Amino acid sequence: MSLEVLTPNELTNMDPVFGQLSFDDHEQIVFCNDKDTGLKAIIGIHNTVLGPALGGTRMWQYSNEYEALNDVLRLSRGMTYKSAITGLNLGGGKAVIIGDAKTQKTPELMRRFGEFVHSLSGKYITAEDVGMETSDMDTVREVTPYVTGISESKGGAGNPSPITAYGVFMGMKAAAKFKFGSDDLENKSVIVQGIGHVGESLVEHLTNDGAKVIISDINEERLEAVKAKYGAEIYTGNNIYTEPVDIYAPCALGATINDLTVNKIQAKIIAGAANNQLANELFHGRILKNRGIVYAPDFLINAGGIINVYAELENYGKAEIMRKTENIYNTTLEILNSAEADKVTTLEAALSIAKNRIEERKKENR
Numbered sequence: 059m060s061l062e063v064l065t066p067n068e069l070t071n072m073d074p075v076f077g078q079l080s081f082d083d084h085e086q087i088v089f090c091n092d093k094d095t096g097l098k099a100i101i102g103i104h105n106t107v108l109g110p111a112l113g114g115t116r117m118w119q120y121s122n123e124y125e126a127l128n129d130v131l132r133l134s135r136g137m138t139y140k141s142a143i144t145g146l147n148l149g150g151g152k153a154v155i156i157g158d159a160k161t162q163k164t165p166e167l168m169r170r171f172g173e174f175v176h177s178l179s180g181k182y183i184t185a186e187d188v189g190m191e192t193s194d195m196d197t198v199r200e201v202t203p204y205v206t207g208i209s210e211s212k213g214g215a216g217n218p219s220p221i222t223a224y225g226v227f228m229g230m231k232a233a234a235k236f237k238f239g240s241d242d243l244e245n246k247s248v249i250v251q252g253i254g255h256v257g258e259s260l261v262e263h264l265t266n267d268g269a270k271v272i273i274s275d276i277n278e279e280r281l282e283a284v285k286a287k288y289g290a291e292i293y294t295g296n297n298i299y300t301e302p303v304d305i306y307a308p309c310a311l312g313a314t315i316n317d318l319t320v321n322k323i324q325a326k327i328i329a330g331a332a333n334n335q336l337a338n339e340l341f342h343g344r345i346l347k348n349r350g351i352v353y354a355p356d357f358l359i360n361a362g363g364i365i366n367v368y369a370e371l372e373n374y375g376k377a378e379i380m381r382k383t384e385n386i387y388n389t390t391l392e393i394l395n396s397a398e399a400d401k402v403t404t405l406e407a408a409l410s411i412a413k414n415r416i417e418e419r420k421k422e423n424r
């Protein structure tokens with residue numbers, strides 16, 4: 059069962075927090091409210107066995123609080139496994155701020171949010187996600203040290219998105235190597251859904267590699283700007299999933315591979331930046347596998363951003379960031395091969411490695 063097939067009534071009929079479908083033994087969930095600034099946020103701490111829970115803050119106009127809660131539960135869980143599989147000593151956390159980032163985000167609101175982060179004494183460390191800019195992290199930094207992704211001019215590692223895009227590009231190349239026998243993307247058709255911070259940078263890598271890039275976004279201005287800059291083709295059809303492309307790169311929001319789309323997808327590879335691309339990990343992952351579509355696990359290939367912000371905590375430089383991000387190629391290839399050998403989905407293979415690392419650390423910590 060996936061969230062997408064549940065009606066709002068079914069969601070509200072579940073126990074409000076621990077009974078939610080996305081609840082997965084999360085350690086702590088913090089609800090933050092501030093009347094003066096209008097802040098309504100939820101911080102989700104999924105697991106801190108490997109280290110402090112690090113993950114970005116998303117500001118989004120959710121249609122109701124259940125949607126926001128389920129988003130933070132799913133996203134924070136994803137962070138646990140992302141850091142685990144990337145070999146970082148970090149746990150998984152995430153925060154969501156309910157509201158429109160364009161009209162409701164103010165420095166006062168961000169500072170108040172930062173104070174809530176600070177009250178957790180470093181158990182949760184925040185960063186940028188959808189609806190956030192590097193400058194917002196700078197604002198949060200005014201009230202707490204438990205924030206990453208601050209400006210380079212302020213001693214931070216800067217905007218993580220270009221590094222995320224590079225990692226996605228590496229993962230995509232590995233998937234191409236696995237599926238087509240070569241990681242050369244020249245003349246391969248790639249549809250990039252969402253050309254925001256990460257998507258645009260991915261378009262640049264793909265264009266440089268000679269791929270035939272098709273772009274899709276709900277923001278017309280961005281489409282025109284990215285088309286003008288890279289010569290990408292704007293998608294004009296009415297069902298992106300049925301487009302007969304080589305690669306589909308989801309770089310907007312999660313759960314685009316769901317009951318309505320999974321059987322329609324014509325791409326041979328799915329590799330993108332969005333978190334939680336499969337509405338139901340097991341069910342939709344198995345359908346993709348049965349249909350011969352190679353799915354590069356999202357939390358594995360979009361780890362560039364966390365590698366970048368981790369540098370701020372561990373004090374390593376750009377060269378090490380790039381080396382670790384480039385290694386996403388090798389890890390992806392290993393996982394695709396092991397999934398095939400073990401007859402499991404690629405996501406199951408990736409999750410099992412990540413979970414084993416956490417279990418091992420748990421034993422060491424005892």
Ligand code: NAD
Pocket residue numbers: 186187188189218219220222251252253254255256257274275276277280309310311312331332333360361363364
């Ligand atoms: P962003 O907000 O900059 O870009 C998202 C883009 O998607 C926007 O241009 C938006 O208009 C577009 N969009 C929204 N709904 C759409 C739809 N239905 N169809 C087509 N386009 C749509 O976000 P971002 O930082 O580029 O992140 C993109 C995705 O990657 C998110 O899911 C994010 O969680 C994930 N991610 C980002 C990073 C990072 O470093 N920024 C790291 C890991 C994962």
